[in-house]
Amino acid sequence: MSENQFQKLVSSFSSLPGIGKKSATRIAFHMLRMDHSSFQHWIQSISEARESLQFCQVCGSLTEEPICDICTSEKRDASIICVVEQPEDIFFIENTKEYFGKYHVLNGAISPLDGIGPDQLRIKELLKRIEQSSVTEVLIATNPTLEGDATASYLSNLIKAYHIKVSRIAHGITIGGTIEYSDQYTLGKAIKSRLTI
Amino acid sequence: MSENQFQKLVSSFSSLPGIGKKSATRIAFHMLRMDHSSFQHWIQSISEARESLQFCQVCGSLTEEPICDICTSEKRDASIICVVEQPEDIFFIENTKEYFGKYHVLNGAISPLDGIGPDQLRIKELLKRIEQSSVTEVLIATNPTLEGDATASYLSNLIKAYHIKVSRIAHGITIGGTIEYSDQYTLGKAIKSRLTI
Structure with a gap:
């Protein structure tokens, strides 16, 4: 089992937000099992999407x-x-x-x-x-x-x-939620921001 | 908010094992915030690692x-x-x-x-x-x-x-685990595979 290149592949993925070492390992093996053309296609579509996207000069979206x-x-x-x-x-x-x-x-x-x-x-x-x-x-x-x-x-x-x-924007208890399971701060805000009905 | 190229980016990541749509969105934004050279470096290290890795002709590792x-x-x-x-x-x-x-x-x-x-x-x-x-x-x-x-x-x-x-390989209760929390099948196997001490 060669560790150098494989570790490089794993750490490329574990550097992404929300990806731990175990998930990164699974993704790395997934990449290695892809055939050459699917892999090239994957890389290309990421590169293309990234190049064509920018942040709006007015609003920043x-x-x-x-x-x-x-x-x-x-x-x-x-x-x-x-x-x-x-x-x-x-x-x-x-x-x-x-x-x-x-x-x-x-x-x-x-x-x-x-x-x-x-x-x-x-x-x-x-x-x-x-x-x-x-x-x-x-x-x-x-x-x-x-x-x-x-x-x-x-x-x-x-x-x-x-x-x-x-x-x-208003803070309050979530739609479908219950008072019992709302945390005290949210419930407090919901009471302070009460609306006349 | 342009959806086409962004959706492409998100689905490139959500196609990976264990990555849902929400994680894929976070990763896509992470990619967009990377500067050009870091992004190129990321793409390159994945491509290089993948190209240099293969499966052993004898054991398949x-x-x-x-x-x-x-x-x-x-x-x-x-x-x-x-x-x-x-x-x-x-x-x-x-x-x-x-x-x-x-x-x-x-x-x-x-x-x-x-x-x-x-x-x-x-x-x-x-x-x-x-x-x-x-x-x-x-x-x-x-x-x-x-x-x-x-x-x-x-x-x-x-x-x-x-x-x-x-x-x-032996199956049994995990090290650090307790009998109370072992499932019945594992516990059954652990009893059948008991060792003389």
């Missing part, structure tokens, strides 16, 4: 053009911008079919412990968009984590200076 | 040469062959540092439901090795599954015709 479909679309409501941490978050929000405005990707959240301050995020770009357009509401959809919440309040203070509405 | 280190080594006991289902099994057995003989990879186990009969496995190659060498024992280390057990008894009948010893 993933696109095949310099500016993404949502930014150029006239059907999307340009008066509201939804701020997310990562491009992938747009995916999940689009899936809900409940949001029809524009987006802005921060590329992270404020996290002093990781050395990420406001300057490392796409905040200046967001403020520039607010200044230069007719935005009337900014919906902050950062994650309900310490970092996401800190980023949300930091942004909220900045944006309020422009006298526009700032909103935050 | 993974090697960089036509015949693997274990098959060519004079330090390994040539009188015993350990039969495994997959090349990866050799890895785990080598890790135990308890086995010093040779190996033989079947490339699977007999499984009529999946259309895998003895002819699809490297059984003829095993019998040829037994005929042409001074093997005195064959240790069958197929998995303790229905298929692995069926393969073991099929092989055992074949090999006994050569009047050599056939053994099977």
